[in-house]
Amino acid sequence: TQLLEQSPQFLSIQEGENLTVYCNSSSVFSSLQWYRQEPGEGPVLLVTVVTGGEVKKLKRLTFQFGDARKDSSLHITAAQTGDTGLYLCAGEFGNEKLTFGTGTRLTIIP
Amino acid sequence: DVKVTQSSRYLVKRTGEKVFLECVQDMDHENMFWYRQDPGLGLRLIYFSYDVKMKEKGDIPEGYSVSREKKERFSLILESASTNQTSMYLCASKTQGAGGLYEQYFGPGTRLTVT
Incomplete structure (x- = not known):
């Protein structure tokens, strides 16, 4: 079973600060997705990255896929309280299934 | 809008x-x-x-079984609930195709407590 490690596990920062969370694996992904989950809800897809070195932006969120397709990062600029949630990366290894990371629980303090 | 619904948000069951x-x-x-x-x-x-009446084990199938008699419905069965099955259970669906290229749509989850 492939494992995805996310770091940090918990992150609490002030509104307006920048932050980066990471997703790492020892295996090569075919593609990688980032999801956000709010309390009492299921995860919702934010982005899919496919190509090594790919960078995608979603407003204040920047997603990067490592050149070797073994890691990914999510950078948030000028964090807002609405960014609070659990961020999950999920890697696909060439079949119909996703393997989810352990998650980063982000809290933005007003 | 895609909708995935789960029968219960909270459930409390007894061991066995x-x-x-x-x-x-x-x-x-x-x-x-x-x-x-x-x-x-x-x-x-x-x-x-993958399809009606088709099922495959994931990473932790022990203690669980499933049923898919209709395309829109997928049931998870705990044959004899145990306390270590206390957890949040999430259902998801997606269109067929390479796993990472299509979004998985999740239900809101069922928080199961086994006492």
Whole structure:
């Protein structure tokens, strides 16, 4: 079973600060997705990255896929309280299934 | 809007009971999944299904079974509930195709407590 490690596990920062969370694996992904989950809800897809070195932006969120397709990062600029949630990366290894990371629980303090 | 619904948001059962968790999706998706979510462990795949009456084991199938008699409905069954099955259970569906290129749509989850 492939494992995805996310770091940090918990992150609490002030509104307006920048932050980066990471997703790492020892295996090569075919593609990688980032999801956000709010309390009492299921995860919702934010982005899919496919190509090594790919960078995608979603407003204040920047997603990067490592050149070797073994890691990914999510950078948030000028964090807002609405960014609070659990961020999950999920890697696909060439079949119909996703393997989810352990998650980063982000809290933005007003 | 894609909708995945789960039969219960909260459920409390006793050890040894048979438990049914139901999931329904309205997007005619071929693939459906059951995960459990525990703090620090992320989402772990229990079972998934590619089509009606088709099922495959995920990473942690022990103690669980599934049923898919209709395309829109995927049921998770705990034959004899145990306290270590206390968890959040999430159902998801997606259209068929390379796993990472299509979004998985999740239900709101069922928080199951086994006492």
